[in-house]
Amino acid sequence: xxxxxxxxxxxxxxxxxxxxxxxxxxxxxxxxxxxxxxxxxxxxxxxxxxxxxxxxxxxxxxxxxxxxxxxxxxxxxxxxxxxxxxxxxxxxxxxxxxxxxxxxxxxxxxxxxxxxxxxxxxxxxxxxxxxxxxxxxxxxxxxxxxxxxxxxxxxxxxxxxxxxxxxxxxxxxxxxxxxxxxxxxxxxxxxxxxxxxxxxxxxxxxxxxxxxxxxxxxxxxxxxxxxxxxxxxxxxxxxxxxxxxxxxxxxxxxxxxxxxxxxxxxxxxxxxxxxxx
Amino acid sequence: xxxxxxxxxxxxxxxxxxxxxxxxxxxxxxxxxxxxxxxxxxxxxxxxxxxxxxxxxxxxxxxxxxxxxxxxxxxxxxxxxxxxxxxxxxxxxxxxxxxxxxxxxxxxxxxxxxxxxxxxxxxxxxxxxxxxxxxxxxxxxxxxxxxxxxxxxxxxxxxxxxxxxxxxxxxxxxxxxxxxxxxxxxxxxxxxxxxxxxxxxxxxxxxxxxxxxxxxxxxxxxxxxxxxxxxxxxxxxxxxxxxxxxxxxxxxxxxxxxxxxxxxxxxxxxxxxxxxxxxxxxxxxx
Numbered sequence: 001x002x003x004x005x006x007x008x009x010x011x012x013x014x015x016x017x018x019x020x021x022x023x024x025x026x027x028x029x030x031x032x033x034x035x036x037x038x039x040x041x042x043x044x045x046x047x048x049x050x051x052x053x054x055x056x057x058x059x060x061x062x063x064x065x066x067x068x069x070x071x072x073x074x075x076x077x078x079x080x081x082x083x084x085x086x087x088x089x090x091x092x093x094x095x096x097x098x099x100x101x102x103x104x105x106x107x108x109x110x111x112x113x114x115x116x117x118x119x120x121x122x123x124x125x126x127x128x129x130x131x132x133x134x135x136x137x138x139x140x141x142x143x144x145x146x147x148x149x150x151x152x153x154x155x156x157x158x159x160x161x162x163x164x165x166x167x168x169x170x171x172x173x174x175x176x177x178x179x180x181x182x183x184x185x186x187x188x189x190x191x192x193x194x195x196x197x198x199x200x201x202x203x204x205x206x207x208x209x210x211x212x213x214x215x216x217x218x219x220x221x222x223x224x225x226x227x228x229x230x231x232x233x234x235x236x237x238x239x240x241x242x243x244x245x246x247x248x249x250x251x252x253x254x255x256x257x258x259x260x261x262x263x264x265x266x267x268x269x270x271x272x273x274x275x276x277x
Numbered sequence: 278x279x280x281x282x283x284x285x286x287x288x289x290x291x292x293x294x295x296x297x298x299x300x301x302x303x304x305x306x307x308x309x310x311x312x313x314x315x316x317x318x319x320x321x322x323x324x325x326x327x328x329x330x331x332x333x334x335x336x337x338x339x340x341x342x343x344x345x346x347x348x349x350x351x352x353x354x355x356x357x358x359x360x361x362x363x364x365x366x367x368x369x370x371x372x373x374x375x376x377x378x379x380x381x382x383x384x385x386x387x388x389x390x391x392x393x394x395x396x397x398x399x400x401x402x403x404x405x406x407x408x409x410x411x412x413x414x415x416x417x418x419x420x421x422x423x424x425x426x427x428x429x430x431x432x433x434x435x436x437x438x439x440x441x442x443x444x445x446x447x448x449x450x451x452x453x454x455x456x457x458x459x460x461x462x463x464x465x466x467x468x469x470x471x472x473x474x475x476x477x478x479x480x481x482x483x484x485x486x487x488x489x490x491x492x493x494x495x496x497x498x499x500x501x502x503x504x505x506x507x508x509x510x511x512x513x514x515x516x517x518x519x520x521x522x523x524x525x526x527x528x529x530x531x532x533x534x535x536x537x538x539x540x541x542x543x544x545x546x547x548x549x550x551x552x553x554x555x556x557x558x559x560x561x562x563x
Contacts, residue, residue: 002376002377002380002381002391002394005373005374005376005377005434005437006377006394006397006398008434009398009401009434009437012413012416012431012434012435013401013404013409013434013435014401015412015416016409016412016413016416017404017408017409017412019412019415019416020408020409020411020412023411023412030411030415076302076305079298079301079302080302082295082298083293083294083295084294084295084298084299084302085294085296085299086299086303088550090299090302090303090306091553092545092549092550092553093306093310093311094302094306094310095549095552095553096310096545097310098491099491099541099542099545099552100495100538100541101494101495101497101512101513101537101538101541102495102497102513103495103497103513103514103516103517104513104516104534104537104538105313107516107520107530107534108313108316108317108531108534109313111316111320111527111531112313112316115331115527116316116331116332149309154556157553157556157557157560158556158557158560160557161556161557161560162560196560199560206403206405209405210405210406210407212407212497212498213497213498216497216501216517217497217517230407231407234407234410234411235407235410235498235502238410238411239411239414239502244411247411248411248412251407251408251409251410251411252408254405254407254408255403255404255405255408258403258405259403259404262403263403
């Protein structure tokens with residue numbers, strides 16, 4: 001069973017990957033004739049302001065989303081792990097967003113941003129909130145909000161399962177030593193859940209660099225190209241813009257970035273884990 | 278302070294419920310999670326003339342929205358498509374990927390081939406779908422798998438990297454003596470796997486079930502690039518495609534959204550404990 005599966009995987013995952021790499025050195029439009037053009041696609045990418053802007057936006061977005069998601073989900077997990085009432089019920093509610101599809105959630109928040117927030121913004125006298133945020137230069141905030149909203153659920157659960165592995169006796173010892181709650185968190189809790197921090201960071205960076213669904217649904221990359229992420233650019237230009245080979249080069253570059261970042265993260269974060277444990 | 282008095286204080290502290298944190302969490306949940314869902318339900322039940330005060334309860338409940346949305350989006354067909362993809366992908370993923378995990382987990386140390394395959398699959402985790410998307414669509418249309426069964430097949434194959442990681446990790450925690458005992462009793466490899474090993478894989482199967490179902494049911498990008506014919510669309514994709522027609526009638530649109538969300542919400546209400554436990558298990562095993 002393993003060998004047939006490996007062959008299928010090779011045919012439908014590795015072959016397209018290698019084809020992508022192959023075509024990135026050609027000038028194929030997705031149809032018709034093609035010839036080798038060496039590295040010219042790659043050189044062109046670095047001069048192309050559309051691509052440059054898409055990368056800048058994607059990095060900016062992924063960094064902010066990763067920080068926000070990790071800080072907030074750790075906070076919610078700490079709260080859920082405290083001695084609270086309705087613990088299981090609240091845990092279930094905070095995990096619910098994970099179950100709901102990106103497309104529908106995007107549409108629901110589209111409505112909220114377009115029809116509910118502007119009147120509230122007007123009555124509060126905040127100009128930035130008085131218009132549909134998705135139609136302005138601040139559209140990224142709307143997309144970021146929805147992305148964070150959905151990603152929190154999964155990361156919170158991972159942190160929560162990490163917190164539950166922490167031995168409670170350690171806190172009792174810390175209490176005896178008179179440690180403050182911040183001290184308890186920074187010297188006991190956080191080092192002990194370091195492996196969970198690693199999982200979350202790697203998953204976050206990877207998925208946010210790929211951000212696609214929310215943008216297609218909420219802004220379609222606009223206004224103008226203000227929220228065009230690199231995945232959206234590859235999709236739009238690769239399929240509709242006759243830039244098959246050129247966007248393949250773009251995709252290969254994206255792969256290199258994701259792979260390098262993930263390995264770096266794993267390496268740095270695991271070293272840190274080793275040091276504290 | 279003696280030991281016993283310390284224990285006493287400590288058990289008291291454990292029993293004390295932290296109301297500020299409880300209230301904080303409830304408020305956050307109401308504003309950010311309940312409110313959007315409440316809004317969806319309310320708007321789905323309203324008449325367009327009743328939209329002046331959006332958040333208020335409907336003056337008259339209008340179920341016609343659901344009937345219209347049902348017909349316009351061809352809900353039964355899209356539901357059947359999505360359901361077929363999810364169930365087929367799930368069953369075949371569980372059977373094939375667990376076998377791969379078993380074979381790799383048991384042979385990784387002995388065989389260089391299996392060790393290579395392990396790292397081959399795991400390293401594919403770093404290749405995002407967007408990277409292979411353009412050539413894959415060409416290949417898929419060339420071999421005619423740009424349809425429901427084809428996409429199901431691709432889900433099964435593309436799940437391998439993640440599931441190999443999960444299954445192999447779990448298999449290593451099952452004692453090898455179990456295999457040896459079964460082999461001595463005369464079981465061949467298939468019997469060993471299906472009668473002895475597979476029944477012990479419950480917890481990790483739960484994780485794979487949840488991840489696979491949530492992925493295939495809610496996926497947007499793969500149907501978007503692979504399923505071009507209207508009669509093949511999934512629920513998520515059909516919402517995206519019909520968005521243009523909804524633009525003037527929010528009530529119709531929200532009725533349609535709600536119908537897409539409902540199956541997941543119902544399953545979640547009944548299986549919530551099992552789902553969160555499944556995800557948690559997977560995370561700890563990694």
